[in-house]
Amino acid sequence: VNDKHIKYLNEAHRLAKKKFGSTFPNPVVGCLIVKNNQILSKAVTAPEGRPHAEEIAIKKAGQKSKGATMYVTLEPCFHKSRNGSCADQILRSGIKKIYIARHDSDKRTNKKSIHKLIKNKISTTVGLTEEKTNLLNNFFFKSLENKRPYIKVKMAISQDQKIAWSNYDSKWISNSKSREHAHKLRFSSQAIFTTAKTISKDNPRFTVRKKNKIIKHLPVIIIDNSLKISLKSNILKDISKKRVIIFTSTKNTKYEFLKSLGCEIILLKKMKNKQLNLKTIFKKIF
Amino acid sequence: VNDKHIKYLNEAHRLAKKKFGSTFPNPVVGCLIVKNNQILSKAVTAPEGRPHAEEIAIKKAGQKSKGATMYVTLEPCFHKSRNGSCADQILRSGIKKIYIARHDSDKRTNKKSIHKLIKNKISTTVGLTEEKTNLLNNFFFKSLENKRPYIKVKMAISQDQKIAWSNYDSKWISNSKSREHAHKLRFSSQAIFTTAKTISKDNPRFTVRKKNKIIKHLPVIIIDNSLKISLKSNILKDISKKRVIIFTSTKNTKYEFLKSLGCEIILLKKMKNKQLNLKTIFKKIF
Numbered sequence: 001v002n003d004k005h006i007k008y009l010n011e012a013h014r015l016a017k018k019k020f021g022s023t024f025p026n027p028v029v030g031c032l033i034v035k036n037n038q039i040l041s042k043a044v045t046a047p048e049g050r051p052h053a054e055e056i057a058i059k060k061a062g063q064k065s066k067g068a069t070m071y072v073t074l075e076p077c078f079h080k081s082r083n084g085s086c087a088d089q090i091l092r093s094g095i096k097k098i099y100i101a102r103h104d105s106d107k108r109t110n111k112k113s114i115h116k117l118i119k120n121k122i123s124t125t126v127g128l129t130e131e132k133t134n135l136l137n138n139f140f141f142k143s144l145e146n147k148r149p150y151i152k153v154k155m156a157i158s159q160d161q162k163i164a165w166s167n168y169d170s171k172w173i174s175n176s177k178s179r180e181h182a183h184k185l186r187f188s189s190q191a192i193f194t195t196a197k198t199i200s201k202d203n204p205r206f207t208v209r210k211k212n213k214i215i216k217h218l219p220v221i222i223i224d225n226s227l228k229i230s231l232k233s234n235i236l237k238d239i240s241k242k243r244v245i246i247f248t249s250t251k252n253t254k255y256e257f258l259k260s261l262g263c264e265i266i267l268l269k270k271m272k273n274k275q276l277n278l279k280t281i282f283k284k285i286f
Numbered sequence: 287v288n289d290k291h292i293k294y295l296n297e298a299h300r301l302a303k304k305k306f307g308s309t310f311p312n313p314v315v316g317c318l319i320v321k322n323n324q325i326l327s328k329a330v331t332a333p334e335g336r337p338h339a340e341e342i343a344i345k346k347a348g349q350k351s352k353g354a355t356m357y358v359t360l361e362p363c364f365h366k367s368r369n370g371s372c373a374d375q376i377l378r379s380g381i382k383k384i385y386i387a388r389h390d391s392d393k394r395t396n397k398k399s400i401h402k403l404i405k406n407k408i409s410t411t412v413g414l415t416e417e418k419t420n421l422l423n424n425f426f427f428k429s430l431e432n433k434r435p436y437i438k439v440k441m442a443i444s445q446d447q448k449i450a451w452s453n454y455d456s457k458w459i460s461n462s463k464s465r466e467h468a469h470k471l472r473f474s475s476q477a478i479f480t481t482a483k484t485i486s487k488d489n490p491r492f493t494v495r496k497k498n499k500i501i502k503h504l505p506v507i508i509i510d511n512s513l514k515i516s517l518k519s520n521i522l523k524d525i526s527k528k529r530v531i532i533f534t535s536t537k538n539t540k541y542e543f544l545k546s547l548g549c550e551i552i553l554l555k556k557m558k559n560k561q562l563n564l565k566t567i568f569k570k571i572f
Contacts, residue, residue: 063526082334083505088529089548094526243369262375262376262379
């Protein structure tokens with residue numbers, strides 16, 4: 001008996017998945033409005049997170065929403081946007097049933113919309129296909145939970161678990177396929193996190209490329225405790241196009257020069273072991 | 287000697303003025319980047335406030351920004367957006383001179399960008415044509431200052447300062463010109479604020495119309511202390527298209543019904559004189 005509803009929810013998940021990476025800082029959400037077994041409208045969270053999928057779907061369906069059923073991969077927001085919360089917009093639309101794949105653990109919503117919908121006599125079913133929302137929006141739930149950014153680590157390691165020869169003479173051990181994948185990962189990320197050592201050894205451009213063409217610029221966050229980064233680094237050559245954020249404990253003339261170039265520098269105290277505290281850094285960039 | 291700079295600033299003001307009303311909740315800002323007496327790029331704050339004019343202008347001008355002069359009608363923001371603050375973006379771009387018509391009194395910026403630009407050796411001139419920014423963005427500065435929305439009152443009053451006969455038999459005393467002007471005012475406003483009495487006497491639609499066609503829906507905020515609003519009001523007929531926010535001190539079955547229709551109701555305590563406190567309401571909607 002749930003097959004039909006799962007089918008529609010899965011279609012909403014499929015829509016969301018296609019747009020993964022474009023809706024930061026918001027999770028990507030898919031939404032369908034259905035009446036008499038006909039799909040009235042489909043929508044996904046808009047680029048950069050607003051408007052939400054529900055708002056777009058309701059607008060598309062128009063007056064036909066009255067008496068319809070909504071399928072949505074995440075609990076509609078309870079907090080206000082320009083047009084009111086998505087929960088309020090659903091109430092206004094006259095939608096009578098809703099299937100929500102998973103509640104939103106963002107504390108501004110956190111089941112408040114579900115309660116409001118139920119209280120206002122919308123038939124509300126929560127939890128079917130929940131795991132699909134979890135998987136796709138891992139970055140969102142995990143970072144909320146841990147209060148730090150969701151981080152993917154990219155390392156090229158050989159079978160003996162080394163990353164380079166001790167004299168750094170070794171060359172690329174990744175291949176074109178893995179590099180292509182790395183650029184896909186970059187494309188759907190918010191920033192690249194690295195160290196001054198990687199910059200001095202590899203002199204990376206840290207752009208997002210597809211078939212060797214630059215398709216996106218991401219902020220680059222660098223740990224550079226003693227400000228060793230070379231002023232001739234590739235990363236500083238195209239500084240007009242991206243944010244370069246440096247964490248350091250050193251304040252000298254190089255610090256001032258990097259700042260006047262437009263680097264954003266965050267000064268932190270060293271720990272006893274003379275390193276910067278990664279936890280503090282993660283908190284700052286959350 | 288300032289003529290040239292005032293000319294460019296005025297062009298920035300002219301650009302901003304054309305887009306007034308589309309950039310809420312942000313002020314509307316115009317920006318020019320000029321090099322060797324040639325305009326490299328022009329921009330205005332994007333719809334709904336982001337990206338800012340400076341960010342768009344820098345992106346348009348590209349590498350040519352290096353060594354150029356920026357003319358902008360408001361101090362660039364110091365607080366972060368996706369691409370860093372506008373102050374940081376100006377530093378990254380290589381712009382060497384900037385003319386700012388007025389500082390931004392938003393406490394997140396409030397001269398901090400001006401100080402940062404000067405500290406990083408950008409030649410910075412503030413204050414030329416300041417009064418033009420003030421006039422255009424009155425809504426922004428005034429509401430920041432008073433911590434309540436900037437409100438324009440529209441009343442049709444006869445020469446003897448009355449608004450209607452005591453039996454309400456009187457008809458429109460406004461004319462087509464004044465009504466057209468009122469719709470222009472609505473168009474560049476964020477919400478319509480009214481009372482249950484106006485709704486019961488006039489049964490307005492409160493849409494934004496041009497040549498009798500609806501071109502925009504605004505949230506309608508209603509003071510309705512005893513929930514007297516008729517359920518047959520025009521305002522409730524197209525509730526799917528707009529937010530209806532009601533301030534009241536009454537909680538009854540009508541309250542629940544209005545909520546289930548999708549009205550957002552805010553329950554307030556009455557004052558001793560049995561009225562709602564307008565100051566409290568203004569604070570809530572700020």
